[in-house]
Amino acid sequence: MKRFSMKPGGPIVPFSDYILKVHSRCNLACDYCYMYEHADQSWRNRPLVMSEPTVVATVRRIRDHVENHKLQRVSVGMHGGEPLLAGHDLIEGLAVRLRGSLRGICDPELWIQTNGALLDERFCEIFLTQGIEVGVSLDGGREANDRHRLHANGRSSFSAAVNGISLLTSERYRPIFSGLLCTIDTENDPIDVYESLAEFDPPAIDLLLPHANWENPPPRHDGQATQYADWLIHIFDRWNSDHRPFPIRLFDSIIDTSLGGSSGVEAIGIGAAEMVVVETDGTLEQVDHLKSTFEGAAYTGLDVLDNSFDEAAAHPGIRARQTGESGLAAECQACPLVASCGGGLYSHRYQADSGFDNPSVYCTDLYKLIQHIRVAVDADMQVTPSSSMSRKPITSSILRQLGQGYGDRSAVDALKNSQRSLGRLLVASVYHAVPADPHARQAWLALTRIDQSTPAGLAAVLAHPYVRVRATNFLARAAAHRKGDARTTGSGLRSLQRELLVVLAAAAGARSGLATALPLTIERGGLYLPTLGVARLVLGEQRAEATLTSSSGSTTIRAGDGSELVLETGSGGATAVRNDGIHWQPTRSRTVHGVTIALVDDDPYRNVYGEDPSLPLSDAAAARWWELLEEALRIVRSDFPVYWDGVAGILTAITPLRPRADGAQVSGTSRDAFGAVGVAATDDPETLALLLLHEIQHAKLGALMDVVDLHDEQDSHLYPAAWREDLRPLEGLLQGTYAHIAVADFWRNRSHCSPEGSGHVADREYRRWRDATDQGIDTLVGSGSLTDIGLEVALQMRSTVHGWT
Known part of the structure; x- marks a missing residue:
């Protein structure tokens, strides 16, 4: 019988994810449980609780593996059965040992998955102190949840689970709540399930297809080939129309992989298996869901007392899940959606005569769901990702004008529209490049709301030239990280993602007047809000956590130490009306000959010209710049009218550069900073006019090359x-x-x-x-x-x- 298929050779893939079975029994009797109700019944011979020697050996093996492979990220989950049956002391002691053992090597991500019925304040205090994130399994409202999730005596588990979730949603314990896990039953109404779960305002939701395979296929009504896709599509459409108020990881992963990113769930996507299970007796096993296929499917013959994790990583069953696309069935490899689907969950491919060399038993469902999400996202004109940039046609008339070196207002507007679309796509790609933390998700939701209510406020911020620079820098680092570049960690990327999305939402919220509340960090160099200005701590502290709240006409930044800055804000900018410990320097902006220009001397991402930017300008230096620009633009308008539409339509920012010691002229543009010109102050406006003409030509051609x-x-x-x-x-x-x-x-x-x-x-x-x-x-x-x-x-x-x- 063909159980596993793989290509031999190659280095092992180290484990970054560990599941520790701290208790082997459960206080519920869910009828779909892969551990107790499916083919593998090895749980019957396991000890109830992970023993002290097993805990010690496991922690030591994890430390050795992490140290040997210099792993930057490690995730350790406590599982069961029901892990809370192991008791407060065991769970707390295990967390303390793990953190102590890995101190100075890496900071492990600790988590626990529970049915919630046994959650109490003591557990929550342990989780809060030890930084353990908590996920709760819940299948919807009472009726949906009680269809499968009952106590052994048939009693409902719903109230006990809700009580546990209520603890996690309280203000004190909300930081450790990681989300809800729901197993799909198409007998339940999908919108009822969605709304029931949404009532808890979860940080995330996981929707799981019930474990099935070709030997034991999932139930289907009247032979419907896509009933699971249809069920999920109802939820996706509702969630999407709600502006994605929380992540649903299955949907987010389909969107991410459609954009060329990686999957955030095991159920889909092409990625190497990096997970191993330690049972209560120390046995090392493959992922648990394999137990739904046949007796011994997860067995390795290894245990943590006698074997290293390197030995487990070399096991043929684990290696079989590390071969990427080449390890999939031929039908899957030929599928146009393989990058998103990845053949589906490994155990769902099982068939007795061919092992796992098959498409998923949910193949038709996954195909329909992925196609639907891709079409829906591409059609969405809000700030959402698209598989390709929407390109407005460049007519022959526009092409002829631009080719001649000129371009009237309609030609310039076509270029600006394409740049606007590209900027929105890049910011959306930032959000979907890595799994977002709660603050990044909060900022993303604020951006989508601003875009619907006052789109001009968001458009003005996204048009700021260095927003694109910031986005492309982030996406380049994310791409390098996916290719194995260790210089950027996953947590580092999430921090950069959060920082970018929060400052965009903060600036757009302030300009739009829409009620906005966001967490911020003011670094030593200041907090830069694109198009508005920079806030700096007066006392020169290294950094401070703060909150920004905006409403119609007013924005307040309040730091944790009580320092406060109150701004009068709107579409025209931001002016300080009260500052206590936080200094505000507004962006200098002026309309010159009908052209609104900002002197951008404080954006931290302005260094894109191959020449050093100048230090922030004094008031006297800024006044000299306005004199030069006034006369230089007058020269362009009067003496070079065929170029005026290009200059007037594109130029939005001047970034002063440091003059060269040899007196040579210094100017530049960046393909990623449309609208900005970097230039050193000149002695006369004639020279500045020449430099502006020259650099706007670069901007026009660069924008044209972005679309053709x-x-x-x-x-x-x-x-x-x-x-x-x-x-x-x-x-x-x-x-x-x-x-x-x-x-x-x-x-x-x-x-x-x-x-x-x-x-x-x-x-x-x-x-x-x-x-x-x-x-x-x-x-x-x-x-x-x-x-x-x-x-x-x-x-x-x-x-x-x-x-x-």
């Missing part, structure tokens, strides 16, 4: 550029050539205006940059690596330059 492909990205050749000594990649040459159209045109204009004629410096500069740009266009056209659209853009550039001569 202009060149073959596989072209790794380097090309000469007349304005640089080094060779340039094709994209760099394209960017430089396009930007220098405006530079040549600037000097062409000044040459025509010069009384000295062709010998004047302006004429020489014009000829220099015209020829350099013309050469760049010839190189681009001759490269053979432009797309059809890219070639059209290059030919339009050529028509502009040749039109001058």
Whole structure:
């Protein structure tokens, strides 16, 4: 009989998740329990409680394994049976031993899964003191829960479970409440179940398909092939329309894997098995749900007294669950949804004659559910992820205008719309890149509410140029973490995710006037709220935990030590009306020639130009900047009208840079900071006008390249550029050539205006940059690596330059 199939070889995958069976019996008699009601009955021969020698050996083995493999993250769960039957002292002692043993190596995540009937204040105090998160199993309201979850004498367990959950939802114990676990029964009404669970305002919900396989398939009414998907879809649609008030991990995992992320649940997704079970007698076993397939399915022949976790990790049954997509049935590997489904839960694939080399017995359900969620999410126009950015078509008229180097208001608006869509997608991707903690979820919910009630407030914050920088930096770190980069931990990513989402929600809430309450951290460098300003602790402390509350026209930031800042807020910004221990520096913003511009000298993510940003400006320095910008924009508007729509429509922020010691001009743009120009203060507005023309060209082309492909990205050749000594990649040459159209045109204009004629410096500069740009266009056209659209853009550039001569 074919039990396990796998490809041999390769290093072991160390265990990061441990389940410790602290008690082998239960005070309930749930009729669907895989431990007591399914094929494997080995529980009958186990001791009731994990003994002291077993506890000591287990803790020592975990420490050795974690230390040997330098694991950054370790999760240890206390399970049963019903783990609370083990008693207060055993559970507290085990937690103390685990934390003490791993001190200085890593901080373990401790959790316990209980039916809740035995929860009391003493248990909750232990969990609170030891940092043990508590999950409770509940299948819905009384009727739904009592369909399966009864005491052995047939008595309801619902009231006892609710009493336990009520303890966890109290203010004192809420921090240790991790969520509710519900096993699906399609006889129950899905919306009733959802609403019953939602009444507890859970931190998260797990919806579990009942354990079944091809030998013992799940019940289906009248042969309905997708009744479990249909049941779940009812809940998903309601949850989605409620703006996802709490995570439902199955749904979140489908969304995450659809975006290329990893699954947060074992039931779906492709990921290596990193879990091992220690029974009450010290036996090392595979995951418990295997006991629903056949007698001995979870057996390894190893125990914690005599064997290491490395030996368990090398067991063929465990290795069989670590082969990723290649270890799935051929039918699964060929499925377009395999990245999200991952073949389903391992035990659900079992069939006697073929072992686990089959699709899930819930295959049709999973396929329909995943397809439905992907379509629903793609169609959702709120701040939610999409499998690809919604791209508005670039018409031939717009392409021709932009190709020529110009672009009227409609062309610029098309670019801005595409950037707005991209920014929303990136922020949504941040939320779904890693499992969110409660504060990040709270911020996400606030963002969705703001987007519905006052979308302009959120749009203004998301349009802040360095929000995208922050989001792309985070997503790059998350991608590196998924590939095994140990420089960023999972907890570190969650901290960065929380920080980003909270400051966005705080700024958007303050601008919109929508009632918002959020937890914040004010670091030593200050708390920066995009588009509004920065709050700094007056006494120079390292950091302070604080809360931000906003309502119509007012925002208050209150630190834990009683320091307080009250702001008058709205769509126009934020002004301090009272500060006690917290200083407020508002973002400097002004409308110049109809263009609203911010002087961004305090955003911590502004260092994207390859040149050092300046220190925060003094009032006198800021005043000089406004004088320069006033005159520079007047020059652009009056002397270069064909570029004005681009400058006026795109420029939203100036980030001052430090001047170079050699006096060279310093300016730059970033593809990830649309709307911002970094520039060092110049001696005259003429030079600033030239630099702005040059940099806005980069911004236009970068935005265009975000929505259309202009060149073959596989072209790794380097090309000469007349304005640089080094060779340039094709994209760099394209960017430089396009930007220098405006530079040549600037000097062409000044040459025509010069009384000295062709010998004047302006004429020489014009000829220099015209020829350099013309050469760049010839190189681009001759490269053979432009797309059809890219070639059209290059030919339009050529028509502009040749039109001058």
